[in-house]
Amino acid sequence: MGSDDDLPTVVARMWGREPASRRGPRPGLTLRRITDAAIAIADAEGLAGVRMSSVAARLDVSTMSLYGYVTSKDDLLTAMVDAAAPDPPEPGTLAxxxxxxxxxxxxxxxxxxxxxxxxxxxxxxxxxxxxxxxxxxxxxxxxxxxxxxxxxxxxxxxxxxxxxxxxxxxxxxxGTVDEAGPEGPAGYTALLARLVDPGGYPGLAAAIESGAFGAAPDWVxxxxxxxxxxxxxxxxxxxxxxxxxxxxxxxxxxx
Known part of the structure; x- marks a missing residue:
């Protein structure tokens, strides 16, 4: 097993195993603050809105100051995935x-x-x-x-x-899948009914005819x-x- 010094920067920080600073005050930023800011942007704007510069702006810091915690956007995404996950349910006495x-x-x-x-x-x-x-x-x-x-x-x-x-x-x-997509389950089912013919798609056509896809919201x-x-x-x-x-x-x- 290698030492903690061999761990990628973001992994070491997620596990609280980053080397202690040898001199000077601890940085004001934390990985948690960075991921919280990035998650807030992703929740509001999607992943397209998450950039090192946009996260830095939200935290009112320079972009370069983030790189001591996450060395790339891929590192940032790795940390975001972990931070967004809640604790799992505990098994207890469940079968x-x-x-x-x-x-x-x-x-x-x-x-x-x-x-x-x-x-x-x-x-x-x-x-x-x-x-x-x-x-x-x-x-x-x-x-x-x-x-x-x-x-x-x-x-x-x-x-x-x-x-x-x-x-x-x-x-x-x-909601709408994309700009050309159907609205909800009912819209999707109606779209399929227009596109699918029994000759080319016999199994799918029969499923649509039987109501298998359902027009009610409880389909999904x-x-x-x-x-x-x-x-x-x-x-x-x-x-x-x-x-x-x-x-x-x-x-x-x-x-």
Whole structure:
């Protein structure tokens, strides 16, 4: 294991492991102040509004003063992703399935609350204390259910990807997708009905005709989210059952 001196500047600061200043007063800025300012800009204007210069202006400091904390915009985005994440729900006494339901729902909700995260979070591996705490809690619960290693990591990644997908759909369908896009679920369904013909798209046309996409706002709300999450959790439950069968009747069952 390398020393903390080998850590990237922004990672060291996220974990409170930056080297202590050898002389002079501590800087007036903090990484938290910088990320709070950047998050406020992203929430109001989207990622396009987040520039080193715009963050510095919001803090009333020079742009150069930010570079002691974040050496590039990519570093800034990494820190923003971690700072925007709340603490994950704690497992407590919840069964693994109940906990992962709560975990995935909470993951979806904080992404939907900060839509700019949908652009950057899937491309930013978790390296901060908050985002890694989310991964840790999922892996801990899966380990208690008898799954570990690469299987548990893949499951946590799949549930995270589902949260991203659900938040993306929720965000898109809550308003206009783009300047030429439809307004909400009803507008999207109406657009599909005009574009899709049964000859070229028989499965999709039948789904539209049956009302599968729905004209009501609840198309992208909880029932659809729960349905998809249930499919994933059923698959995890089947995997756990297979692992227990392969372990044999004498293996100790985990809670």
């Amino acid at each position: 693994w399935r109940d906990y992962l339901t709560r975990w995935t729902r909470a993951h979806r909700d904080f992404l939907a609350a900060h839509p700019w995260l949908l652009e950057v979070s899937p491309l930013t591996p978790p390296v901060g204390p908050r985002t890694l705490r989310w991964l840790d809690r999922a892996l801990t619960v899966l380990g208690g259910a008898g799954l570990g290693g690469a299987e548990a990591v893949n499951i946590a990644s799949t549930l995270s990807a589902y949260a991203v997908s659900a938040a993306t759909l929720q965000t898109a369908m809550s 709300e909880d029932a659809d989210f729960t349905f998809g999450l249930t499919l994933l959790l059923d698959g995890i439950e089947a995997l756990i059952a297979r692992r227990r069968r392969s372990a044999g009747p004498g293996a100790r069952r985990r809670p």
